[in-house]
Amino acid sequence: MQKILxxxxxxxxxxxxxxxxxxxxxxxVTDVNVATEVLPRLDLPWSVITTPAGDSAKDLTxxxxxxxxxxxxxxxxxxxxxxxxxxxxxxxxxxxxxxxKRGVRFINLPTTLLSAVDAAVGGKTGIxxxxxxxxxGAFAPADAVIISTSTFSTLPxxxxxxxxxxxxxxxxxxxxxxxxxxxxxxxxxxxLGELLPLLEKSVKVKENIVLQDPxxxxxxxxxxxxxTAGHAFESLALDNNSPVPHGYAVAWGILVEMxxxxxxxxxxxxxxxxxxxxxxxxxxxxxxxxxKDTDRLIELMRHDKKNDTPDHINFTLxxxxxxxxxxxxxxxDDIRSALDIxxxxxxx
Amino acid sequence: MQKILxxxxxxxxxxxxxxxxxxxxxxxVTDVNVATEVLPRLDLPWSVITTPAGDSAKDLTxxxxxxxxxxxxxxxxxxxxxxxxxxxxxxxxxxxxxxxKRGVRFINLPTTLLSAVDAAVGGKTGIxxxxxxxxxGAFAPADAVIISTSTFSTLPxxxxxxxxxxxxxxxxxxxxxxxxxxxxxxxxxxxLGELLPLLEKSVKVKENIVLQDPxxxxxxxxxxxxxTAGHAFESLALDNNSPVPHGYAVAWGILVEMxxxxxxxxxxxxxxxxxxxxxxxxxxxxxxxxxKDTDRLIELMRHDKKNDTPDHINFTLxxxxxxxxxxxxxxxDDIRSALDIxxxxxxx
Numbered sequence: 001m002q003k004i005l006x007x008x009x010x011x012x013x014x015x016x017x018x019x020x021x022x023x024x025x026x027x028x029v030t031d032v033n034v035a036t037e038v039l040p041r042l043d044l045p046w047s048v049i050t051t052p053a054g055d056s057a058k059d060l061t062x063x064x065x066x067x068x069x070x071x072x073x074x075x076x077x078x079x080x081x082x083x084x085x086x087x088x089x090x091x092x093x094x095x096x097x098x099x100x101k102r103g104v105r106f107i108n109l110p111t112t113l114l115s116a117v118d119a120a121v122g123g124k125t126g127i128x129x130x131x132x133x134x135x136x137g138a139f140a141p142a143d144a145v146i147i148s149t150s151t152f153s154t155l156p157x158x159x160x161x162x163x164x165x166x167x168x169x170x171x172x173x174x175x176x177x178x179x180x181x182x183x184x185x186x187x188x189x190x191x192l193g194e195l196l197p198l199l200e201k202s203v204k205v206k207e208n209i210v211l212q213d214p215x216x217x218x219x220x221x222x223x224x225x226x227x228t229a230g231h232a233f234e235s236l237a238l239d240n241n242s243p244v245p246h247g248y249a250v251a252w253g254i255l256v257e258m259x260x261x262x263x264x265x266x267x268x269x270x271x272x273x274x275x276x277x278x279x280x281x282x283x284x285x286x287x288x289x290x291x292k293d294t295d296r297l298i299e300l301m302r303h304d305k306k307n308d309t310p311d312h313i314n315f316t317l318x319x320x321x322x323x324x325x326x327x328x329x330x331x332x333d334d335i336r337s338a339l340d341i342x343x344x345x346x347x348x
Numbered sequence: 349m350q351k352i353l354x355x356x357x358x359x360x361x362x363x364x365x366x367x368x369x370x371x372x373x374x375x376x377v378t379d380v381n382v383a384t385e386v387l388p389r390l391d392l393p394w395s396v397i398t399t400p401a402g403d404s405a406k407d408l409t410x411x412x413x414x415x416x417x418x419x420x421x422x423x424x425x426x427x428x429x430x431x432x433x434x435x436x437x438x439x440x441x442x443x444x445x446x447x448x449k450r451g452v453r454f455i456n457l458p459t460t461l462l463s464a465v466d467a468a469v470g471g472k473t474g475i476x477x478x479x480x481x482x483x484x485g486a487f488a489p490a491d492a493v494i495i496s497t498s499t500f501s502t503l504p505x506x507x508x509x510x511x512x513x514x515x516x517x518x519x520x521x522x523x524x525x526x527x528x529x530x531x532x533x534x535x536x537x538x539x540l541g542e543l544l545p546l547l548e549k550s551v552k553v554k555e556n557i558v559l560q561d562p563x564x565x566x567x568x569x570x571x572x573x574x575x576t577a578g579h580a581f582e583s584l585a586l587d588n589n590s591p592v593p594h595g596y597a598v599a600w601g602i603l604v605e606m607x608x609x610x611x612x613x614x615x616x617x618x619x620x621x622x623x624x625x626x627x628x629x630x631x632x633x634x635x636x637x638x639x640k641d642t643d644r645l646i647e648l649m650r651h652d653k654k655n656d657t658p659d660h661i662n663f664t665l666x667x668x669x670x671x672x673x674x675x676x677x678x679x680x681d682d683i684r685s686a687l688d689i690x691x692x693x694x695x696x
Contacts (some may be wrong), residue, residue: 067483100483137449
């Protein structure tokens with residue numbers, strides 16, 4: 001089981017974890033941006049392995065370079081890897097650690113809100129391969145994760161909004177009260193100091209779901225809320241050479257799937273207007289789509305890897321905030337209607 | 349836990365396993381030799397992924413080619429990989445399966461005695477990396493392993509002797525009676541039909557040890573018997589451009605470690621003469637060493653990855669057949685004496 005620490009005193013927390021794990025050696029894996037902007041402030045005494053930044057660098061070449069550096073730095077089976085960075089670093093550094101000498105221990109220190117609430121916790125590691133996202137990887141939980149908001153101050157607002165969309169998702173899975181408190185917090189202007197308790201609650205929602213289903217055979221699929229439609233928006237934007245932040249696509253995807261939940265289940269219509277209003281007020285913008293993109297979006301949903309067969313598009317839907325239902329499907333007609341209503345609510 | 353089947357009717361056994369696992373698709377991973385010599389006889393209806401043969405092909409390039417072929421053949425998370433071959437195929441195919449889409453199910457069908465008794469069972473998968481053996485990999489047990497002697501008839505005697513050394517090791521770990529029955533069987537001339545029950549007993553020794561300690565934190569290290577000195581012989585031969593079969597090196601290493609067990613523990617001297625005589629009678633030959641190689645061999649043992657520090661050379665020793673002791677160490681003087689006695693017993 002993963003040990004998760006919530007603190008804004010990162011350096012003492014890391015030293016204390018390293019002392020308790022008593023590794024033969026310690027190796028920090030990070031990317032070029034974090035190495036410049038965050039590492040100097042943390043003042044850590046350990047070897048550093050730096051990878052290129054960005055999702056396009058989450059590949060076999062970078063992974064192989066991490067393994068090589070571990071060998072050069074003399075890492076043994078009793079060594080410890082500390083991944084410091086966003087989701088690319090924790091996914092790839094975690095996979096490197098999970099496979100180096102058949103597995104060495106590792107700690108994740110996510111430096112973005114998105115990775116804190118999503119990638120760093122839950123044991124999914126991996127790299128992209130031949131253009132497929134996370135096509136190669138392993139389920140390998142970190143020995144410890146440090147959740148902190150103290151590295152978020154340098155993040156652009158886009159990054160914060162992107163991560164906050166995953167927090168809203170966790171609120172929707174957890175309870176109406178959690179969801180309400182998230183919509184009440186203003187991520188675009190509120191002080192970051194107030195974020196840590198909300199983040200702790202959010203990470204615990206994910207932790208709790210992962211504990212029940214580490215290998216995603218059932219309830220863990222609830223975490224896919226917003227992601228079937230969200231991935232379709234993300235892929236369409238990528239194909240059109242105007243990529244959108246993952247969290248924005250998820251934020252929009254949640255609305256599409258709330259609408260589907262309303263059309264096919266009991267999800268209340270008032271909640272649709274409330275959430276659409278929230279998206280507009282926070283500056284999530286909207287996908288660049290028209291009614292002409294509907295068939296394309298449905299086709300992209302059909303090829304989502306969460307589906308068992310292309311005939312059955314898998315969604316996590318909601319009966320109401322706090323009441324998710326996994327393994328739902330929807331007809332092409334329902335998805336088409338949902339996308340029409342979505343464009344309407346978003347003013348497209 | 350791994351399901352292990354002992355049978356010489358491979359094809360029906362595979363069909364029945366596939367039926368019970370009900371995979372979305374089936375992908376055989378094998379090497380060029382097995383594809384030519386064994387696969388046609390098995391008459392299996394599934395897609396085949398063929399890798400180059402030999403330990404030098406157990407690398408990132410071949411691994412990457414297996415992942416690519418799985419994608420091309422449309423493998424999903426619910427697909428099944430069947431590794432058919434020696435240790436290179438089961439190690440690398442197992443690792444490919446364990447990491448493709450964060451893990452798909454796989455079956456091992458070892459086609460050599462060495463892989464049947466060693467690599468195919470126990471969950472160690474991996475590849476060589478930058479010249480280091482099994483430097484990258486995962487602990488990932490196969491969903492099922494089929495142990496059969498029916499593919500051994502085409503193996504050269506060297507291969508059988510090599511595998512039999514690991515069976516002798518299992519006998520030494522298990523009981524005096526098991527060990528005796530192995531020395532009584534003549535692997536170089538006895539009919540293969542009589543081998544299956546001995547092999548079953550031998551695989552169960554390993555299975556039992558692995559069950560107690562899947563991640564090699566303790567008792568599983570007993571399986572290293574013969575391997576500290578054995579790896580040194582293997583590395584020396586490789587450095588001298590005259591590689592020796594792994595099992596031969598282990599067979600010789602067992603004798604060195606029996607001698608150390610005699611020098612530092614209670615292992616009876618009569619057993620040394622008996623085992624040395626057995627090695628000579630079966631045609632295991634002897635390593636090409638003289639007293640001038642002693643320092644080099646000790647240096648190689650010092651750098652064995654089983655050691656926690658280079659100052660402490662880790663051995664599994666024996667109080668007597670059936671009574672192993674893990675995490676022993678020995679002084680340089682004792683190792684030097686053991687190598688002197690070894691050369692003596694081997695007539696070098």
